[in-house]
Amino acid sequence: MNERPQHLSAEERRAATVKAVVDLAAEKNPAEITTTAIADRMGLTQGALFRHFPTKEAILEATMSWVGERLLVSVDKAAEGAASPAAALEAMFMTHIGFVAKHPGVPRMLFGELQRSDETLAKRMVQTMIRQYEQRLRRVMEAGKAQGELDAELDVDAAAVLFIGTIQGLVMQSLLAGKVSRIRREAPAVFAIYRRGIGAAQ
Amino acid sequence: MNERPQHLSAEERRAATVKAVVDLAAEKNPAEITTTAIADRMGLTQGALFRHFPTKEAILEATMSWVGERLLVSVDKAAEGAASPAAALEAMFMTHIGFVAKHPGVPRMLFGELQRSDETLAKRMVQTMIRQYEQRLRRVMEAGKAQGELDAELDVDAAAVLFIGTIQGLVMQSLLAGKVSRIRREAPAVFAIYRRGIGAAQ
DNA sequence: TATGCTAGTAATAACTTACTCACTTCATGG
DNA sequence: CCATGAAGTGAGTAAGTTATTACTAGCATA
Numbered sequence: 313m314n315e316r317p318q319h320l321s322a323e324e325r326r327a328a329t330v331k332a333v334v335d336l337a338a339e340k341n342p343a344e345i346t347t348t349a350i351a352d353r354m355g356l357t358q359g360a361l362f363r364h365f366p367t368k369e370a371i372l373e374a375t376m377s378w379v380g381e382r383l384l385v386s387v388d389k390a391a392e393g394a395a396s397p398a399a400a401l402e403a404m405f406m407t408h409i410g411f412v413a414k415h416p417g418v419p420r421m422l423f424g425e426l427q428r429s430d431e432t433l434a435k436r437m438v439q440t441m442i443r444q445y446e447q448r449l450r451r452v453m454e455a456g457k458a459q460g461e462l463d464a465e466l467d468v469d470a471a472a473v474l475f476i477g478t479i480q481g482l483v484m485q486s487l488l489a490g491k492v493s494r495i496r497r498e499a500p501a502v503f504a505i506y507r508r509g510i511g512a513a514q
Numbered sequence: 515m516n517e518r519p520q521h522l523s524a525e526e527r528r529a530a531t532v533k534a535v536v537d538l539a540a541e542k543n544p545a546e547i548t549t550t551a552i553a554d555r556m557g558l559t560q561g562a563l564f565r566h567f568p569t570k571e572a573i574l575e576a577t578m579s580w581v582g583e584r585l586l587v588s589v590d591k592a593a594e595g596a597a598s599p600a601a602a603l604e605a606m607f608m609t610h611i612g613f614v615a616k617h618p619g620v621p622r623m624l625f626g627e628l629q630r631s632d633e634t635l636a637k638r639m640v641q642t643m644i645r646q647y648e649q650r651l652r653r654v655m656e657a658g659k660a661q662g663e664l665d666a667e668l669d670v671d672a673a674a675v676l677f678i679g680t681i682q683g684l685v686m687q688s689l690l691a692g693k694v695s696r697i698r699r700e701a702p703a704v705f706a707i708y709r710r711g712i713g714a715a716q
Numbered sequence: 717t718a719t720g721c722t723a724g725t726a727a728t729a730a731c732t733t734a735c736t737c738a739c740t741t742c743a744t745g746g
Numbered sequence: 747c748c749a750t751g752a753a754g755t756g757a758g759t760a761a762g763t764t765a766t767t768a769c770t771a772g773c774a775t776a
Contacts, residue, residue: 319723319772340631343545347764360724362765420629426689427622429542439690463710470703473683477704480686481679487628488641501672502679508665509711521742521753549734562754564735 318355325364326374328354333375337417338492342424347371372434376425379418380441383411388448397456398511401475402503404449408479409499416492419483446472453510462510471510478506520557527566528576530556535577539619540694544626549573574636578627581620582643585613590650599658600713603677604705606654610681611701618694621685648674655712664712673712680708 320328332353336345347368351358365371390407394400412419425438449472456462482502486495522530534555538547549570553560567573592609596602614621627640651674658664684704688697 322722325723341545341626341629343543343626343629344631346762348762357725358764359726359766363723366765368764423625423686423689424543424545424629426686427543427545427626429546442686442690467703467707470700471707473687473700474680474704474707475683476686477679477681477683478676479679480682481675481677484625484628484644484678484682485675487625488644498672498675501669502676505669505673505676505711506707507711509707509709524752527753548732550732559755560734561736561756565753568735570734 322364329361329364329371330375330378333371334379334415334417334421337421338415339417342417342421369432369434372425372432373437375421376434376437376441379415379421380437383408383418384441384444384448386411387445391448391452396461397452397459398461398507400452401449401456401510402507404452405475405479405503405506406499409482409495412479412483413492413496416486419480420487423480442476446476449475456510460512463512466510474506474509478502524566531563531566531573532577532580535573536581536617536619536623539623540617541619544619544623571634571636574627574634575639577623578636578639578643581617581624582639585610585620586643586646586650588613589647593650593654598663599654599661600663600709602654603651603658603712604709606651607677607681607705607708608701611684611697614681614685615694615698618688621682622689625682644678648678651677658712662714665714668712676708676711680704 329350332350333345336349336353340349347361348358350371351361361371365374387404387407390403391400394403422438422442425432425435428435450468453462453466453468453471457464457466457468482495482499485498486492531552534552535547538551538555542551549563550560552573553563563573567576589606589609592605593602596605624640624644627634627637630637652670655664655668655670655673659666659668659670684697684701687700688694
């Protein structure tokens with residue numbers, strides 16, 4: 313669990329902390345991630361964390377920032393290379409699923425953060441991120457409608473909600489089964505139904 | 515917050531406790547529901563709770579049991595009265611959404627329970643409940659396939675996952691917006707897309 | 717090599733949590 | 747009407763939480 317501590321620069325240490333949080337979230341309830349657990353994972357004493365972050369909140373903020381950037385960037389990149397709006401949606405979906413399969417703790421943390429009753433910065437960061445994500449989805453879908461690939465009557469707001477729900481459903485399934493591997497295997501079939509729901513009539 | 519305490523029978527007190535937990539979950543992070551918060555809500559001292567439940571875990575188990583019964587029964591009843599498999603699915607969906615709108619804390623608690631790393635009884639109860647739910651969905655969908663109302667090629671496992679994800683997406687949206695009212699308004703449009711995804715080709 | 721700075725330690729303060737228990741209050745049947 | 751058992755009180759405990767701080771180890775460079 314804990315190796316011998318090594319001197320890292322402040323920047324490296326902050327990055328290592330974020331990585332530790334993301335890793336821990338994959339293994340246990342994000343609500344149970346204590347500063348002690350983070351420090352143990354890094355082979356550090358608990359107090360040392362507060363050399364680099366003023367509060368635990370700040371650790372969560374840094375983690376949300378990391379997640380937001382990585383996820384949006386990779387999803388954007390996937391959409392860019394696609395030949396059509398529908399292909400872009402599928403690429404976004406599969407990239408997102410790949411990200412989640414690689415970092416299973418991420419969707420749990422996001423959902424957990426959204427549940428918090430107090431209005432923290434970390435929570436607002438998650439809200440902003442999801443809204444940006446939805447905006448991207450709506451844009452692609454509007455393009456799909458315009459060129460006739462998607463249903464002309466499609467309610468893009470509802471479709472964006474369902475897109476995210478589709479992923480959430482797969483995450484829930486992986487929690488049920490206790491293993492993340494299923495998520496990758498089941499994703500195509502689930503997306504196929506979604507794709508059919510938004511597509512133009514045959 | 516707390517009224518004057520009244521003497522209740524053990525059975526009534528246990529029921530009141532479950533209700534307090536469900537209510538609290540609607541307002542705050544389920545992870546933050548402490549025994550003190552529950553007792554306060556009931557106008558009781560914290561120690562009194564342990565006259566009726568041996569542990570906090572037992573309180574959660576009782577709550578999960580309450581949720582499971584109520585949800586499954588009302589969904590079953592909705593499906594029974596439907597004219598066709600597709601109508602049954604829609605009735606189940608709308609009933610489920612109605613339940614969630616009435617008890618917004620419920621889906622959060624279920625998800626939170628699934629996230630727990632330790633194998634508690636409450637967690638296993640949630641797993642069992644969702645599996646039963648999926649089984650009912652699959653049965654209705656198979657009937658829909660058989661009579662040609664649903665796509666003959668439909669992957670019912672994936673469709674069941676997506677059904678639950680559809681609800682989960684709406685819950686997430688209500689967390690984003692901070693109000694539950696939206697969920698009822700947006701549900702029909704989201705279900706319409708889902709319905710289209712599983713329906714027979716035109 | 718000496719010096720100054722940064723990272724890390726370890727003890728602990730301040731607080732919260734679930735749970736316990738000796739005692740008190742209540743309500744109801746003989 | 748009062749004895750008795752159940753429900754409730756409130757003070758307490760042990761364990762665990764974030765955060766603070768006096769001190770130490772390690773690195774870079776003048």
